Structures are given as C-alpha cells and as structure tokens.
Amino acid sequence: MSGPLVVLVGPMGVGKSTVGELLAARLGTTYRDTDADVVAEAGKPIAEIFYDEGEEHFRALERRAVATAVAEHPGVLSLGGGAVLDGTTRELLAGLPVVYLSMDVDEAVRRVGLGAARPLLAVNPRRQWRELMDARRHLYEEVARTVVATDENTPEEVAQAIIDALELPEGQAAPGVENTGMTQQGPTRIQVAGSAGSDPYEVLVGHQLLGELPQLIGDRARRVAVLHPEALAETGEAVRQDLADQGYEAIAIQLPNAEEAKTVEVAAYCWKALGQTGFTRTDVIVGVGGGATTDVAGFVAASWLRGVRWIAVPTTVLGMVDAAVGGKTGINTAEGKNLVGAFHPPAGVLCDLAALESLPVHDYVSGMAEIIKAGFIADPVILDLVEADPEGARTPSGPHTAELIERSIRVKAEVVSSDLKESGLREILNYGHTLGHAIEKNERYKWRHGAAVSIGMVFAAELGRLAGRLDDATADRHRTILESVGLPLAYRGDQWPKLLENMKVDKKSRGDLLRFIVLDGIGKPTVLEGPDPAVLLAAYGEVSA
Numbered sequence: 001m002s003g004p005l006v007v008l009v010g011p012m013g014v015g016k017s018t019v020g021e022l023l024a025a026r027l028g029t030t031y032r033d034t035d036a037d038v039v040a041e042a043g044k045p046i047a048e049i050f051y052d053e054g055e056e057h058f059r060a061l062e063r064r065a066v067a068t069a070v071a072e073h074p075g076v077l078s079l080g081g082g083a084v085l086d087g088t089t090r091e092l093l094a095g096l097p098v099v100y101l102s103m104d105v106d107e108a109v110r111r112v113g114l115g116a117a118r119p120l121l122a123v124n125p126r127r128q129w130r131e132l133m134d135a136r137r138h139l140y141e142e143v144a145r146t147v148v149a150t151d152e153n154t155p156e157e158v159a160q161a162i163i164d165a166l167e168l169p170e171g172q173a174a175p176g177v178e179n180t181g182m183t184q185q186g187p188t189r190i191q192v193a194g195s196a197g198s199d200p201y202e203v204l205v206g207h208q209l210l211g212e213l214p215q216l217i218g219d220r221a222r223r224v225a226v227l228h229p230e231a232l233a234e235t236g237e238a239v240r241q242d243l244a245d246q247g248y249e250a251i252a253i254q255l256p257n258a259e260e261a262k263t264v265e266v267a268a269y270c271w272k273a274l275g276q277t278g279f280t281r282t283d284v285i286v287g288v289g290g291g292a293t294t295d296v297a298g299f300v301a302a303s304w305l306r307g308v309r310w311i312a313v314p315t316t317v318l319g320m321v322d323a324a325v326g327g328k329t330g331i332n333t334a335e336g337k338n339l340v341g342a343f344h345p346p347a348g349v350l351c352d353l354a355a356l357e358s359l360p361v362h363d364y365v366s367g368m369a370e371i372i373k374a375g376f377i378a379d380p381v382i383l384d385l386v387e388a389d390p391e392g393a394r395t396p397s398g399p400h401t402a403e404l405i406e407r408s409i410r411v412k413a414e415v416v417s418s419d420l421k422e423s424g425l426r427e428i429l430n431y432g433h434t435l436g437h438a439i440e441k442n443e444r445y446k447w448r449h450g451a452a453v454s455i456g457m458v459f460a461a462e463l464g465r466l467a468g469r470l471d472d473a474t475a476d477r478h479r480t481i482l483e484s485v486g487l488p489l490a491y492r493g494d495q496w497p498k499l500l501e502n503m504k505v506d507k508k509s510r511g512d513l514l515r516f517i518v519l520d521g522i523g524k525p526t527v528l529e530g531p532d533p534a535v536l537l538a539a540y541g542e543v544s545a
C-alpha cells in the first residue's frame with residue numbers, strides 16, 4: 001500500500017515525535033516529521049520563518065512538505081501542530097490512518113513549559129492554548145480515524161493504544177533502534193559547589209523544566225515573587241499562575257526589558273512590592289528572563305532582608321551560559337556597569353532550551369560572545385564546534401546548541417565553584433569585559449552586552465599579542481570566529497579617551513592600576529597589570545573603526 005503506515009496529528013508538545021519514534025521502532029519502520037522537512041528546506045528554525053516571512057508563508061511550506069511526505073514516506077509520519085488548518089492538507093489526509101493525539105490544556109501548558117517561546121504561544125500561553133485548541137480540535141477530529149488521549153499515559157502506552165486501534169502489525173525493530181521504548185531524556189545536571197560559605201546548587205539544562213520549580217522553592221516558602229521582563233509578560237504570568245496553583249501566594253513583578261531593568265529605581269520598585277506582599281526570609285524570588293533580569297532578581301534577593309533565596313530561570317543564551325550561574329548579581333549606575341551588587345548564588349538554575357526559540361537573533365548572537373569567551377579561556381572544543389558550523393551556532397536548532405551551552409556552563413561552574421567572590425581565578429571570566437563594559441557605558445547601555453564583549457575580546461587578544469604573550473594565529477582566530485557568528489570586531493576610533501576613563505572604575509582595577517585578562521594561549525588566561533599606555537592605545541588602534 002502506498003502512503004504512510006500512520007500519520008500523527010495533534011498540538012505541539014503532545015509528544016508526536018516521542019511517540020512517533022517509539023511507534024516506528026515497534027513497527028520496524030522509519031519516522032519522519034514534516035516540521036523537520038520545513039526547517040531543512042527553509043534553512044532556519046520555524047520561529048524564524050514566522051518572524052521573517054509570516055505564518056502564511058510557513059503554512060505554504062508546510063502544505064508542500066506534507067504532500068511530499070505523504071506521497072513518499074511509508075512509515076510513521078508526524079505533522080506540525082497547525083498542519084490541519086490547511087484545507088488542501090485535510091483533503092489529502094482523507095482516508096489515511098490518521099491518529100489525533102490529544103491532551104488537556106493544563107497538561108499542555110505544563111509540558112510545553114517555557115515553550116511560550118513557540119511562535120504561536122509567545123504571549124499568555126494558557127489562554128492562547130485554550131483558544132488554539134478551540135479553533136483546532138474539530139479539525140483534528142475531522143481528519144482522524146482515531147483519537148488517543150495522552151494525558152495520563154506514558155509514550156509506550158500511547159504507542160500501544162495506536163497499534164491496537166489501527167490493528168497494526170508489529171515488525172522487527174529497525175536497525176540501530178532499540179525496541180525498549182522512548183522514555184523522555186531527563187535534563188543535564190551541572191553541579192556548582194558551595195564556596196565562601198554558600199550552598200551548592202545545580203544548573204539544569206533541558207526541556208520542560210518548570211515542574212522542577214516547586215521542589216527548588218521548597219515547603220518553607222509561602223510567598224514567591226516572579227520577576228520577569230516586559231517581553232516575557234505572559235510567560236511570567238503563566239509561571240506565577242502555575243505557582244499559585246501549587247498553593248504559593250505568588251506575585252509577578254514586571255521589569256523593563258534589557259539594561260533598563262538594571263537601575264536602582266527598578267530595584268526599589270521591587271523592594272516596595274516585596275514589602276507590600278509581606279515577603280519574609282523564607283520566601284523565594286524567581287527571576288525569569290535574560291541576564292539583565294536575573295542580575296536584578298538576584299540583587300533584589302541579596303538585598304531584601306539581607307538575603308532571601310532565589311532561583312534563576314534564564315531565557316537567553318547569555319543568561320544560561322553566564323549570567324544566571326555564579327551568583328554575581330547587580331545593577332548599573334551612571335558611573336559604570338554593575339558597580340552595585342552582591343555575590344548571592346541562586347538555589348538553582350533552570351535552563352529550558354525551548355525558551356530560546358523566541359529569542360531575537362541579535363540577542364541569540366550576543367550570547368555567542370560569552371560561549372566563545374568560554375572557548376578561549378578554557379574549552380577549545382567550543383571553538384571547534386562553532387567553527388565547524390557558525391550558522392548552526394547562531395540558532396537554537398543548531399546541531400551543537402545543547403553541547404555549546406552545556407560546555408560553557410561547565411566552564412563557568414568550575415571557576416565559580418572554587419572562587420565565588422573573585423579573589424583570583426574568577427577574574428578570567430572577565431576576559432573581554434574591561435573594554436566591553438566601557439563600551440556599554442559609552443553607549444548608555446543601549447548595546448547588547450555580547451556585542452561589546454566581542455570587541456573587548458578582540459582588543460584583549462591584540463593586547464596579548466602586542467605584549468608578546470599571544471601568538472598571531474590565536475589572536476587572528478578571535479576575529480574570524482566572532483565575525484563568523486555575526487559579532488562586531490570594531491568600535492569608534494575617536495572614543496578612546498572616554499573608554500580609558502570608563503575603564504578606570506572597572507572592578508579589576510587596583511588603585512590607579514588598570515588590569516586586563518589576556519591569554520598566553522588558548523585555555524591559558526592570565527592577568528596583565530598596568531600595561532604601557534602606548535601599548536593600550538596601539539591595541540585599541542587594532543579595533544578602531
């Protein structure tokens with residue numbers, strides 16, 4: 001018979017791929033996903049197709065992908081959540097063994113988690129989910145030969161229900177596929193050791209991690225404050241609602257986006273909200289957002305009642321690999337970047353990779369600067385992975401995304417585990433930041449952090465080269481790799497006097513002595529103290545536009 005053995009339809013997050021792969025293994029056939037076909041054809045993730053070309057264009061690509069797959073794929077086929085919206089696709093599915101995998105709304109929001117990042121659920125996931133399902137349920141039912149509820153069932157049980165309902169013959173497991181069922185892989189757990197009297201904690205990297213929050217918050221807390229940026233208003237509200245559903249008195253505090261959140265006025269606004277809510281020492285703050293948000297959330301946690309527990313839920317690459325890990329919290333002042341703050345480690349960090357799907361590309365790329373930094377100061381495999389596929393490194397669906405993020409977190413975790421308060425080793429994490437922070441201040445904090453750090457790293461590499469420490473090839477490698485992912489390499493030449501002034505308040509300075517992190521080679525960071533002003537100027541000449 002031509003056409004697929006089974007076609008799975010149903011909303012995003014219902015488990016079509018998990019069940020589909022499992023089913024294919026049980027039936028001794030292969031699995032195909034039309035979302036993957038669309039991504040392969042467009043050469044970019046679905047969120048970007050929506051963002052760049054709009055939903056209509058995406059649906060046209062999807063219609064073609066479904067028609068091709070139905071014509072040529074004999075195994076298990078799964079369709080994107082919205083494929084049934086298209087009338088032509090529905091006609092094509094008539095008569096095929098289509099299975100609708102259903103789940104209820106609460107379960108959907110729990111499973112998709114911070115997949116509020118998904119293009120159609122960017123705001124208010126719970127309400128939108130309900131509306132989405134109201135609009136689509138009858139279409140799923142129209143095309144389906146059978147409906148299988150997934151809510152209470154394991155993927156194995158769902159697969160069995162499909163085999164039974166369609167009376168499918170079980171076959172030999174396909175080569176290389178274990179016929180043991182596809183349990184969801186758990187998150188990667190990276191340990192950060194306690195240091196300088198702080199408690200140890202874990203950084204979790206994976207998907208659908210919000211279920212971990214109540215356990216991290218613990219039983220002693222009555223109140224939870226969820227701090228989130230304006231851009232994630234509905235995600236913040238969904239997290240608050242979930243915590244309220246668990247019995248916490250949960251409030252959401254909305255912060256401005258990006259660096260505008262890192263001010264004393266915003267911190268004071270948070271203190272006021274905590275005071276009015278009666279926040280006590282056993283209550284907990286949750287920071288959901290990028291590095292700016294988690295820096296403020298951590299600072300508010302450090303300063304309220306001289307310290308309450310907090311949990312970081314980073315939603316940007318930079319937040320995951322750097323800002324949310326290590327307990328540096330703080331705000332900017334008119335005089336400089338991060339000048340007020342505290343070392344106050346979180347009780348846990350949840351890096352839900354689904355959140356990255358909605359991140360604008362320039363924010364994603366900004367995070368690549370800190371990943372590349374981790375490569376230069378400690379883990380050259382990171383550099384190799386980025387160089388092997390710079391385009392992929394710029395997207396959440398790149399082949400090495402999870403590995404790049406995890407490796408960078410491990411670099412940071414190892415350093416802060418032994419030197420929380422920056423008594424020595426931790427300074428290496430500041431590679432590229434001395435000039436980077438000076439540029440950020442000069443730009444009145446309108447630039448993305450990673451863009452400034454990128455130029456700062458090229459400058460530091462040139463400084464290392466001119467100081468006779470770093471070889472030419474490694475210095476040049478900074479330029480090629482940073483440029484390959486779309487980061488800037490140069491800044492305005494006439495700004496040097498201002499930048500020099502800004503650098504004097506860098507936290508690594510001692511008295512009048514400027515101090516920079518430079519490299520003796522890859523993975524060999526060191527401190528360069530009080531370089532000759534002429535050498536500094538010459539290094540700046542190399543990054544001047």
Ligand SMILES: NC(=O)c1ccc[n+]([C@@H]2O[C@H](COP(=O)([O-])OP(=O)(O)OC[C@H]3O[C@@H](n4cnc5c(N)ncnc54)[C@H](O)[C@@H]3O)[C@@H](O)[C@H]2O)c1
Nearest residue numbers: 229231257258290291292315316318322323328355358359
């Ligand atoms: N504490 C540390 O150790 C440390 C380390 C590195 C950087 N930082 C700080 O982190 C900050 C930069 O963090 P960042 O790069 O994450 O930027 P950011 O927090 O400014 O976020 C960038 C933008 O993306 C939005 N956003 C966040 N998550 C999103 C998502 N999933 N989808 C769509 N939009 C989203 C934000 O609202 C913001 O507008 C800087 O202030 C920097 O100083 C701190």
Ligand SMILES: O=C(O)C(=O)C[C@@H](O)[C@H](O)[C@H](O)COP(=O)(O)O
Nearest residue numbers: 322326328337338426429430433507
């Ligand atoms: O965690 C650290 O230590 C770092 O230096 C990491 C940096 O990437 C980060 O930007 C940090 O906020 C800079 O700290 P600062 O002490 O120079 O403000």
